[in-house]
Amino acid sequence: MEAFKEHVGLVVPLDRINVDTDQIIPKQFLKRIERTGFGEFLFNDWRYLENGDPNPEFVLNHPRYAGASILIAGVNFGCGSSREHAPWALQQYGFKAILAPSFADIFRNNCYKNGILPIALPADVIASLSQAAHDTEGYQLMIDLEAQSVICSDGTAHTFDIGDFEKYCLLNGLDEIGWTLQYEADIAAFENR
Amino acid sequence: MKQTMYEKIWEAHLVRASADEVPILYIDTHLVHEVTSPQAFEGLRLNNRKVRRPDLTFATMDHNVPTTDRSLPITDLIAAKQMETLAQNCAEFDIPLYDIDSPEQGIVHVIGPELGITQPGTTIVCGDSHTSTHGALGALAFGIGTSEIEHVLATQCLLQQKSETFEIRIDGTLPYGVTAKDIILSIIGHIGIDGGNGAVVEYTGTAIRALNIEERMTVCNMSIEAGARAGMIAPDDATYQYIAGRRFAPKDEDFDAAIERWKQLPTDDGATYDRTLQLDAADIAPQVTWGTNPGMVTDVTSRVPDPADMTTTDEKRATEHALEYMDLQPGTPITDIPVDRVFIGSCTNSRISDLRAAAEVAKGRKVAENVSAMVVPGSQAVKRQAEAEGLDKVFREAGFEWREAGCSMCLGMNPDTLMPGQRCASTSNRNFEGRQGKGGRTHLVSPQMAAATAVTGHFVDIRKFQ
Numbered sequence: 001m002e003a004f005k006e007h008v009g010l011v012v013p014l015d016r017i018n019v020d021t022d023q024i025i026p027k028q029f030l031k032r033i034e035r036t037g038f039g040e041f042l043f044n045d046w047r048y049l050e051n052g053d054p055n056p057e058f059v060l061n062h063p064r065y066a067g068a069s070i071l072i073a074g075v076n077f078g079c080g081s082s083r084e085h086a087p088w089a090l091q092q093y094g095f096k097a098i099l100a101p102s103f104a105d106i107f108r109n110n111c112y113k114n115g116i117l118p119i120a121l122p123a124d125v126i127a128s129l130s131q132a133a134h135d136t137e138g139y140q141l142m143i144d145l146e147a148q149s150v151i152c153s154d155g156t157a158h159t160f161d162i163g164d165f166e167k168y169c170l171l172n173g174l175d176e177i178g179w180t181l182q183y184e185a186d187i188a189a190f191e192n193r
Numbered sequence: 194m195k196q197t198m199y200e201k202i203w204e205a206h207l208v209r210a211s212a213d214e215v216p217i218l219y220i221d222t223h224l225v226h227e228v229t230s231p232q233a234f235e236g237l238r239l240n241n242r243k244v245r246r247p248d249l250t251f252a253t254m255d256h257n258v259p260t261t262d263r264s265l266p267i268t269d270l271i272a273a274k275q276m277e278t279l280a281q282n283c284a285e286f287d288i289p290l291y292d293i294d295s296p297e298q299g300i301v302h303v304i305g306p307e308l309g310i311t312q313p314g315t316t317i318v319c320g321d322s323h324t325s326t327h328g329a330l331g332a333l334a335f336g337i338g339t340s341e342i343e344h345v346l347a348t349q350c351l352l353q354q355k356s357e358t359f360e361i362r363i364d365g366t367l368p369y370g371v372t373a374k375d376i377i378l379s380i381i382g383h384i385g386i387d388g389g390n391g392a393v394v395e396y397t398g399t400a401i402r403a404l405n406i407e408e409r410m411t412v413c414n415m416s417i418e419a420g421a422r423a424g425m426i427a428p429d430d431a432t433y434q435y436i437a438g439r440r441f442a443p444k445d446e447d448f449d450a451a452i453e454r455w456k457q458l459p460t461d462d463g464a465t466y467d468r469t470l471q472l473d474a475a476d477i478a479p480q481v482t483w484g485t486n487p488g489m490v491t492d493v494t495s496r497v498p499d500p501a502d503m504t505t506t507d508e509k510r511a512t513e514h515a516l517e518y519m520d521l522q523p524g525t526p527i528t529d530i531p532v533d534r535v536f537i538g539s540c541t542n543s544r545i546s547d548l549r550a551a552a553e554v555a556k557g558r559k560v561a562e563n564v565s566a567m568v569v570p571g572s573q574a575v576k577r578q579a580e581a582e583g584l585d586k587v588f589r590e591a592g593f594e595w596r597e598a599g600c601s602m603c604l605g606m607n608p609d610t611l612m613p614g615q616r617c618a619s620t621s622n623r624n625f626e627g628r629q630g631k632g633g634r635t636h637l638v639s640p641q642m643a644a645a646t647a648v649t650g651h652f653v654d655i656r657k658f659q
Contacts, residue, residue, distance in 0.1 A: 017508070022627060030256075031271040032271070045626065074507055082320060084229070105390060109337075113338065163354065165352070180352060
């Protein structure tokens with residue numbers, strides 16, 4: 001897994017609550033047996049018109065948000081299906097971090113396994129960051145994982161919570177299976193109990 | 194120390210637990226299907242790793258499989274490739290597979306309990322969020338992503354943080370026509386689709402106790418639709434009777450010993466939960482979803498809500514989006530909404546008791562002229578049982594299509610999909626935008642309500658259905 005330490009990037013606001021993984025990556029793209037190639041289908045049904053052209057109304061298609069790497073969304077982002085294709089699609093599109101008031105459990109877990117940082121911040125903070133991203137063209141944020149902080153260009157910092165182990169894995173790009181396998185003797189002992 | 198059932202199962206499966214480390218949880222049963230597993234097996238190969246316990250791993254094909262005549266070749270070549278990949282992976286890693294031609298094939302959450310693989314007190318995972326279904330037998334069962342599938346294949350363990358505990362207690366007697374599906378939809382309506390986030394729900398109370406095992410599966414199945422990590426119901430005599438004699442169930446004195454162990458599982462008297470909710474079964478009416486997530490649900494006697502009545506800007510906007518997508522006007526009585534399609538199936542409602550309930554409504558009636566309706570049994574075993582009871586005839590004579598087993602139009606990965614703009618009464622679990630087909634509009638209901646909707650052409654209150 002790619003490590004995550006610090007990131008500075010363009011912010012795009014997606015003004016929706018309860019964004020489910022069926023929207024993030026619709027089922028017709030789950031038939032692939034590879035782990036790659038999902039970025040172009042991210043938010044497919046919102047992002048493209050019936051004829052396949054980009055939907056000019058969808059926020060990711062606004063030219064000012066081209067190259068965005070930080071997504072801001074409403075509560076309970078990533079609810080629904082356990083498909084890891086959702087974080088794959090977000091990551092392969094170019095997102096490094098998702099900011100929202102809350103996340104669905106399985107989706108948040110899946111993000112950590114793919115080097116994407118899901119950051120939960122209070123709803124009023126999310127609302128103000130989202131407003132700033134609407135109001136200011138080229139609005140960027142800095143994310144410092146070591147400090148557990150989202151830093152605005154004026155220096156305002158918002159701290160966020162993350163589990164010690166998740167933080168350690170992201171900072172070091174840790175192979176979690178390798179981590180567990182170092183305790184192979186414990187697993188064998190459990191099985192022989 | 195008084196413990197909840199979740200805490201007992203959790204502690205009994207800790208391989209390592211020290212204060213400064215993430216706990217390592219042992220997994221007793223790993224269920225695998227074709228859609229979320231190929232990248233996990235590829236990961237094993239790339240890292241030169243083996244499957245630690247193929248004997249604790251079971252695979253089937255369900256999401257992609259066509260539900261039409263199985264003797265015909267599969268026309269979707271990408272889906273066929275995914276199924277073929279699962280077969281190759283199972284052969285390479287020595288994992289038992291119930292493939293498309295197997296008499297045991299079916300939706301993974303239907304065949305697990307059916308084969309006796311699902312047992313009380315065990316930990317069960319699968320790369321599918323509806324794994325919570327298996328909690329109906331007193332197991333700790335939850336959905337995982339593909340990286341975690343790879344982790345379990347390689348180690349038979351998961352790195353897991355302990356969840357909060359959440360008791361949802363339903364006492365009282367369910368009114369006539371109100372089902373397990375209505376219980377869970379009503380719960381989601383109460384707590385919202387993120388109301389269970391971070392928690393493992395235990396369903397308790399006399400109304401839950403009165404449910405048969407298949408009905409309990411319907412309740413636990415949709416725990417994830419409230420955001421819960423898992424849902425579970427303590428085992429009792431009904432559970433033991435359900436398990437007895439199934440293929441992978443313990444036999445003879447092993448079974449007696451297992452029952453003695455299982456009797457230790459229920460939550461201790463006096464144990465406390467982090468959160469609690471109490472509902473009265475008598476207050477629950479048949480439920481119909483009107484929006485684009487399962488929390489957007491109301492009584493069949495009610496009306497489509499008005500965005501203006503929502504308390505927050507976010508909710509108002511979400512309701513507006515939902516009504517626009519669903520092409521519904523605020524204030525419309527639910528029973529005035531006509532449908533084009535009816536789908537009876539999915540891991541929520543495709544078991545024999547679901548089909549019996551739907552058939553009872555369909556018997557001697559005809560599907561309305563402008564409606565096309567289909568019944569997709571959850572497994573080949575359910576299909577055989579239904580045919581032995583003549584339910585297939587009842588459905589066919591009423592004008593329903595009778596299909597082969599699979600996930601089908603619950604998520605429309607196979608050719609069973611809604612056309613843009615079509616409206617469907619569905620016994621499945623998700624009414625997300627495009628879930629059953631791009632532009633399709635889904636209303637979640639019970640099997641009885643779905644069958645009654647099929648014959649009348651619009652939603653009806655099953656309690657008054659003649």
